[in-house]
Amino acid sequence: MYALNTIIHRLRRGCETMDYPKGEAPPLPDRHGGALRLDAAKCPDGCRECLPVCPTEAIAQTGERGTTLDLGRCLFCAECVKACPHGAIVQTGDHRMAVRRREDLLLGSPGNEEVRLAEALDGKLRKLFGRSLRLRQVSAGGDGADEADLNVLGTIGWDIGRFGIQFVASPRHADGLVVTGPVTRNMELALRKTWEAMPEPKIVIAVGAAAISGAPFIGSPEVKGGVGSILPVDLFIPGWPPHPLTILDGLLRLLSRLEEKAPTGPTHGPG
Amino acid sequence: MNPPLEFALMSNGTSMAWADVPEWPIPELVLRTGAQLERGARLCAWFGVPEGGAVRVVALIAFDADNTLAVARSEPARGGYPSLTATHPQAHMFEREVWEQHGLEPRGHPWLKPVRRSAGMAPENGDFFRVDGREVHEVAVGPVHAGIIEPGHFRFQCAGEEVLHLEIALGYQHRGIEDAMVGGPRRATMSQVEVISGDATIGHATAYSSALEALAGADVPLRAQWLRAIALELERLANHTGDLGALANDVAFLPTASACGKVRGDFLNLTALICGNRFGRGLVRPGGCRHDLQPDRLSRLGERLGQALSEVEAAAGWLWDASSVRARFEDTGTIFAKQALDLGMVGPAARACGIVRDVRFDHPSGWYRLAQAPVAVWPGGDVFARTRVRSLELQRSGQFLREQLGAPVEGEIRQDVGPLRPDTLAVSMVEGWRGEICHVALTGADGGFRRYKIVDPSFHNWIGLALALRGEAISDFPICNKSMSLSYCGFDL
Numbered sequence: 001m002y003a004l005n006t007i008i009h010r011l012r013r014g015c016e017t018m019d020y021p022k023g024e025a026p027p028l029p030d031r032h033g034g035a036l037r038l039d040a041a042k043c044p045d046g047c048r049e050c051l052p053v054c055p056t057e058a059i060a061q062t063g064e065r066g067t068t069l070d071l072g073r074c075l076f077c078a079e080c081v082k083a084c085p086h087g088a089i090v091q092t093g094d095h096r097m098a099v100r101r102r103e104d105l106l107l108g109s110p111g112n113e114e115v116r117l118a119e120a121l122d123g124k125l126r127k128l129f130g131r132s133l134r135l136r137q138v139s140a141g142g143d144g145a146d147e148a149d150l151n152v153l154g155t156i157g158w159d160i161g162r163f164g165i166q167f168v169a170s171p172r173h174a175d176g177l178v179v180t181g182p183v184t185r186n187m188e189l190a191l192r193k194t195w196e197a198m199p200e201p202k203i204v205i206a207v208g209a210a211a212i213s214g215a216p217f218i219g220s221p222e223v224k225g226g227v228g229s230i231l232p233v234d235l236f237i238p239g240w241p242p243h244p245l246t247i248l249d250g251l252l253r254l255l256s257r258l259e260e261k262a263p264t265g266p267t268h269g270p271g
Numbered sequence: 272m273n274p275p276l277e278f279a280l281m282s283n284g285t286s287m288a289w290a291d292v293p294e295w296p297i298p299e300l301v302l303r304t305g306a307q308l309e310r311g312a313r314l315c316a317w318f319g320v321p322e323g324g325a326v327r328v329v330a331l332i333a334f335d336a337d338n339t340l341a342v343a344r345s346e347p348a349r350g351g352y353p354s355l356t357a358t359h360p361q362a363h364m365f366e367r368e369v370w371e372q373h374g375l376e377p378r379g380h381p382w383l384k385p386v387r388r389s390a391g392m393a394p395e396n397g398d399f400f401r402v403d404g405r406e407v408h409e410v411a412v413g414p415v416h417a418g419i420i421e422p423g424h425f426r427f428q429c430a431g432e433e434v435l436h437l438e439i440a441l442g443y444q445h446r447g448i449e450d451a452m453v454g455g456p457r458r459a460t461m462s463q464v465e466v467i468s469g470d471a472t473i474g475h476a477t478a479y480s481s482a483l484e485a486l487a488g489a490d491v492p493l494r495a496q497w498l499r500a501i502a503l504e505l506e507r508l509a510n511h512t513g514d515l516g517a518l519a520n521d522v523a524f525l526p527t528a529s530a531c532g533k534v535r536g537d538f539l540n541l542t543a544l545i546c547g548n549r550f551g552r553g554l555v556r557p558g559g560c561r562h563d564l565q566p567d568r569l570s571r572l573g574e575r576l577g578q579a580l581s582e583v584e585a586a587a588g589w590l591w592d593a594s595s596v597r598a599r600f601e602d603t604g605t606i607f608a609k610q611a612l613d614l615g616m617v618g619p620a621a622r623a624c625g626i627v628r629d630v631r632f633d634h635p636s637g638w639y640r641l642a643q644a645p646v647a648v649w650p651g652g653d654v655f656a657r658t659r660v661r662s663l664e665l666q667r668s669g670q671f672l673r674e675q676l677g678a679p680v681e682g683e684i685r686q687d688v689g690p691l692r693p694d695t696l697a698v699s700m701v702e703g704w705r706g707e708i709c710h711v712a713l714t715g716a717d718g719g720f721r722r723y724k725i726v727d728p729s730f731h732n733w734i735g736l737a738l739a740l741r742g743e744a745i746s747d748f749p750i751c752n753k754s755m756s757l758s759y760c761g762f763d764l
Contacts, residue, residue: 006526006589016533029540031547031562055462075462077553137419141444143469143760145550148513150419155532169417186443186763187422189392190414216462222389222447240552241469244536 017159021258025095025245032243033078033091035115038069040108042088050080050089056215068108071097071115072212072226075240098237098250102228105212105236118235120256125201129175130255132164135205136174136198140191141181141223146208146241150178153244160248163257171197177231178205180241182214183224195231203234205250208241278307278332278341283634286485286697287342289713297328297345297352304330307341308359313628314615315340315700315709317355317365318724319373322347326373329724331698331711335633340698351376361615364730387442387763394442402428402435410745414443421759429745437740437748439733444763452723456483465552468727468761470510473502473542474703475725475761476555478710481636483557485697486712487688491637494682495559500638501675502542502551502560504668507704509538511661511668512583514756518658519590521749522599530586537579544572559685573676580669587662600655604739604751607652616735618706618728619664620755622648623656630702644671654747657754691718703728705758727761 018026028034043066050059050067058073059080069080069089080089097115099105104116120126139147153160154167168174171194183191195204206227209215214225227233237250252258279293295303308314316331325347332341345352354377355362366377368386377383384397393414401409407430414422422443428436448463464479465472477499484491516531539549546554546562554560564572590596606616611624621628629646631639647663649656691714701708706728715721736755740748 002592009585009589010526013530029543029547029549031545032543033547052458055459057458075552076548077462138415139419139421139444141446141760142421143466144421144758145466145469145472147419147421148470149549152532152536155536156529157533157536167419181444182446184443184445184763185389185392186387186394186445187414190422190443192392194415210466216459216466217446217451218459220447220451222445222450240548241550243549 016156017162018157021252028093028095028243028245033076033081034093034095035091035097036069036071036074036076036081036089036107037092037114038067038089038107039113040067040088041110042086043067044086047086049083049085053079053083055079056209056218058215066108068106070213071105071107071238072102072236073209073215073218074238075209075216095243095245096249097239097246098235098253100235102212102233102236105238118250118253121203121254125203126256128201129203130257133176133251133255134166134168134174135176135178136171136194137167137178137180138187138191138194139180140187140227141184141210141217142208143181143210146180146210149241149244150180150207150247153248158244158248160251163252163255165251171195172199174198174202176203176205178207179211179227179231180207182210182217183227183230185222185224188224188230191227192230204231205235205237206233207237207247208239212236212238278303278343281340281342281698282338283340283630283698283700284481284485284636286692286695289694289696292329292696293343294327294346295343297348300328300330300343300345301353301355303343304332305355305358307332308361311336312341314359314361314365315707316711316724316726317362317369318711318722319369319375320344320713320722321373325349326369326375328369328375329711331709333634335628338633340634342696342698348375351378353377354379356380360613361731363734385442387445389442389445394440394445396424396440399426399440400428400436400438404430406430407435423759425748427740427745432744432746434740434743434745434748437737439737441733441759441762444760446760446764448764449723449725452720455720455723461556466760467725467764468729468758469550471506471703471705471708471758471761473499473506473551473555474701474708476551477503477637478699478701478708480555480557481701482697482699482710482712483688483691485699486691486695486714488692489558489686489688492559492683492686493680495684496638497675497680498545498560498564498684499555500642501564501672502545502554503701503703504672505538505542506551507668508665508672509535509542510704510756511665512538514753515583515587515590515658515661515665517753518654518750519596521753522596524590524593524596527586527590530582534579534583534586537575537582541572541575541579544568544575556685558688559683561685563684564679569676569679573673576669576672576676583665587665591662597655599750600658601653603654603747604743604754605651605653606735606739610738611652611735614734614738615731617731618702619647619660620657620732620735621706622646623660624652625650630700630707634700636700638675642671642675644668654750654754693718705729705756705761706732725764727758729757729759729762732757733762
């Protein structure tokens with residue numbers, strides 16, 4: 001009887017895996033706000049309202065570049081959005097923000113108001129990994145939440161197995177290395193060894209603000225300042241931690257598994 | 272003037288002038304602390320404060336039954352002192368830490384070795400305990416583990432399948448948080464606190480905020496306290512649900528594993544409904560909260576909570592009904608109550624040894640002074656008991672949330688916190704989902720942090736996992752580990 005009950009419960013629940021990416025992406029929490037957009041052309045000369053409110057000094061002003069916002073350092077607290085009196089920084093509500101190059105996270109200048117979304121891997125790698133990507137994850141000072149939301153991708157709601165993506169136990173079986181955390185000094189050796197143990201060709205994916213830039217520990221002598229400081233990174237996924245949808249979007253984008261649609265997310269205030 | 276004879280009494284979320292903390296020569300501090308531990312007190316924190324070229328040791332102890340904390344400090348000391356661990360094992364990791372951070376040697380400490388100190392590109396683990404013998408073999412696991420989890424090193428001494436001894440070496444996640452606090456608070460400090468252990472963001476952020484409020488003498492609006500309690504219980508629900516699923520997965524009971532994996536996300540999304548972030552980042556701030564729970568949002572939260580609670584209740588039901596699960600959980604990884612008491616264990620792991628120990632009950636602060644959930648206790652100390660306590664806490668936190676959501680208190684959610692009082696010590700404790708989170712802040716003459724001590728519950732409990740494995744089959748390590756569910760980064764700081 002017992003076994004039967006369990007099976008009936010299961011059947012009643014039906015398929016719980018989301019339609020995305022065939023259907024619409026599930027909405028981000030409304031107070032999440034999504035990616036940021038900075039139009040530095042709207043910044044009047046001498047305005048520095050947003051600079052002191054950023055916990056990670058992600059916003060900078062230089063003579064030549066004007067105001068810039070580094071989404072790789074951003075913790076998405078949206079204090080800058082609140083502080084800006086000129087509407088130069090806004091939340092887009094868009095979950096998509098993974099990029100291929102570090103500089104693509106630098107927002108502000110004309111044409112670069114938003115992130116330059118990741119392009120797919122080139123021919124050979126896409127052929128190799130496009131339908132089967134095995135990933136080895138290493139937490140190098142990760143705070144437990146980045147790891148949790150990577151684990152979420154394996155649950156029934158997200159089921160990344162359906163894209164041929166799988167997290168594996170051994171670096172020998174892995175095509176890609178997913179790194180979380182700012183890369184602590186004490187994890188440098190283990191991270192390097194894991195990388196070296198992986199067969200070529202291989203890719204590196206940095207998940208979360210810490211892995212991208214070291215934030216909010218930039219300057220601590222105990223951390224290296226992100227995985228890019230010791231390994232070549234192929235995909236940067238911003239967030240604190242990134243929403244699972246942002247991670248999935250980044251992975252699918254890399255593998256060219258997304259049919260591009262216009263963003264549907266509404267623009268939200270800082271809420 | 273004669274030195275005071277007793278510890279100075281405090282309660283959770285209060286401060287006192289540094290000069291008023293009684294001080295004794297360090298051997299006397301050791302003796303007096305030991306005497307209080309004999310009387311049933313518990314060591315919450317033991318840490319150094321540099322002064323000149325020397326170091327003062329501060330002892331914070333709790334009298335749980337009296338709902339009282341007590342604090343004392345040593346005179347500036349150098350070199351060494353007779354170890355407290357030699358008579359009271361619950362000091363073991365604290366004394367290693369003081370030795371590592373300040374060079375003060377606890378003489379007679381049975382296992383004095385580094386805690387997290389770097390040897391360049393890896394922690395300086397030191398020598399591991401070894402069991403010799405022809406049939407004995409050693410198993411080394413980590414720092415990188417098979418799943419998506421944080422790094423740590425486990426060194427097993429085994430005779431066949433049986434684990435004779437397990438030594439756990441951590442430090443891989445060390446980010447230097449305590450050092451970064453000195454001279455603060457700085458711009459990044461609040462964010463760093465939120466990721467001391469990133470799955471216990473609300474717990475640590477609340478402990479930090481309360482410490483600052485105590486230092487500034489600031490009151491927190493009642494509505495903010497209410498909101499913090501709601502967020503803390505949601506954090507507990509999400510993590511306990513995740514662990515219930517992980518435990519089910521480790522004994523290959525997939526119905527509960529699948530359901531809990533999803534429901535955990537539902538709970539995280541409830542936190543995101545309040546503040547936009549699934550882990551509660553950006554919600555708790557000194558002086559209150561950054562986001563409010565307006566009536567429409569409150570009613571949506573209530574509805575979705577009810578749904579998630581009934582789903583996790585059903586999933587837990589399948590688990591408890593399965594004899595195959597019970598057979599794997601029962602009498603596995605037993606920690607005896609005496610061991611848990613001697614080692615000063617906290618949280619669900621201690622409550623699963625039948626010990627009534629819960630900050631919300633013993634040292635209530637904030638909203639918990641006004642509303643409480645019954646403490647979930649289960650005897651036995653095995654994986655079954657630890658899972659059972661989690662399962663009970665899911666019910667009780669769920670009920671607590673239903674009650675609190677039904678009775679919102681009106682008012683502001685944030686108030687300005689003034690400047691921090693100089694030369695003042697503040698203590699703040701929160702019952703996070705893993706157990707007692709303890710923060711001790713000390714300001715200097717300029718009102719900035721002179722020292723900030725963080726004790727994550729995992730700091731007390733990792734040794735419990737080592738003991739749970741004694742005499743067990745090494746193949747039971749995963750469920751023993753999951754049943755404790757400790758934080759690496761919370762320990763490594």
